[in-house]
Amino acid sequence: MTNLPSPDLAGLDAELEALIRSLHRTAPDRVFSAHYNGARLWVKTVAAPRLRSSVLLQKTIAFVFGLPVLQPARNRGGARGLADEAAALRDLTAAGFPVPPVIACTPDWLVLGDAGEALESRLNSLRDRAPDDCWRLIAAAGILLVRLHAANQWHGGAQIRNFSWRSDQPGLLDFEDHDLPGMTLAEKQARDLLLFVYSLTRYDRDTAHPRLPALAASLLGNATPDVQDCIRRLRRRMAWLLALARWLAPHAGRDVRQAAAADAALAAALKN
Numbered sequence: 669m670t671n672l673p674s675p676d677l678a679g680l681d682a683e684l685e686a687l688i689r690s691l692h693r694t695a696p697d698r699v700f701s702a703h704y705n706g707a708r709l710w711v712k713t714v715a716a717p718r719l720r721s722s723v724l725l726q727k728t729i730a731f732v733f734g735l736p737v738l739q740p741a742r743n744r745g746g747a748r749g750l751a752d753e754a755a756a757l758r759d760l761t762a763a764g765f766p767v768p769p770v771i772a773c774t775p776d777w778l779v780l781g782d783a784g785e786a787l788e789s790r791l792n793s794l795r796d797r798a799p800d801d802c803w804r805l806i807a808a809a810g811i812l813l814v815r816l817h818a819a820n821q822w823h824g825g826a827q828i829r830n831f832s833w834r835s836d837q838p839g840l841l842d843f844e845d846h847d848l849p850g851m852t853l854a855e856k857q858a859r860d861l862l863l864f865v866y867s868l869t870r871y872d873r874d875t876a877h878p879r880l881p882a883l884a885a886s887l888l889g890n891a892t893p894d895v896q897d898c899i900r901r902l903r904r905r906m907a908w909l910l911a912l913a914r915w916l917a918p919h920a921g922r923d924v925r926q927a928a929a930a931d932a933a934l935a936a937a938l939k940n
């Protein structure tokens with residue numbers, strides 16, 4: 669039997685805090701797992717706010733193209749960043765979505781219950797040997813995203829790497845980029861779909877049997893007209909850049925090829 673501290677505790681019990689401090693000293697990453705009282709927990713430590721120059725660059729690009737959907741997320745970093753993520757997780761738990769439970773949030777740590785395996789590690793192991801199974805899992809993640817949007821919610825960082833998988837069901841991870849000031853709900857949801865589709869291009873390797881277009885069609889078919897318009901506007905305003913990406917794609921690096929593939933899938937989906 670597991671004996672976890674009760675969820676939503678503001679602080680941490682001293683024993684767990686000591687364990688986290690000791691693991692933190694040697695943890696190679698900002699996010700690490702801990703075993704406590706027979707259960708696996710996840711600890712997120714404070715993040716540095718993004719470089720001002722890169723935020724400014726992204727804001728400028730969004731402004732020049734007239735596309736709020738390209739605005740940077742507001743991650744306040746530090747203790748406030750952890751508190752913002754905890755608040756988003758609690759709201760989505762209350763709304764009935766599969767997100768990790770918040771065990772505790774202090775100025776130093778956000779402690780979460782285990783959500784299972786990262787979906788991406790499962791997909792990587794299936795990609796080449798069982799592409800149908802791989803795409804079955806991806807479709808399930810897509811359905812979860814559609815359900816989130818139908819509830820007037822959004823993720824903010826909906827790349828496939830931020831999904832989990834447990835008991836044959838997807839879940840949502842990582843709400844560090846949930847705060848998207850200056851965007852309408854449609855823009856936030858359009859951004860989710862763009863990030864999701866873009867992050868899937870690397871799993872669509874069978875050129876004779878592409879799978880991304882059908883998934884993009886189903887995502888956009890379930891999106892509101894405002895979300896569809898937002899993606900249309902993005903494609904229109906960035907048409908020259910996307911044309912350049914298509915032209916360069918056969919010779920270019922992975923990023924450009926992925927942008928061209930994601931755009932082709934969205935273009936086909938918008939025609940439906």
Ligand SMILES: Nc1ncnc2c1ncn2[C@@H]1O[C@H](COP(=O)(O)OP(=O)(O)O)[C@@H](O)[C@H]1O
Nearest residue numbers: 699710768780781782783784786829841842844
């Ligand atoms: N509650 C959780 N349950 C299972 N795995 C988790 C959990 N929280 C984080 N992870 C793992 O840690 C990784 C990084 O956590 P994440 O919240 O995505 O932060 P970041 O991407 O900013 O480092 C995830 O991709 C996942 O593999």
Ligand SMILES: [Mg+2]
Nearest residue numbers: 829830841842
């Ligand atoms: Mg992540």
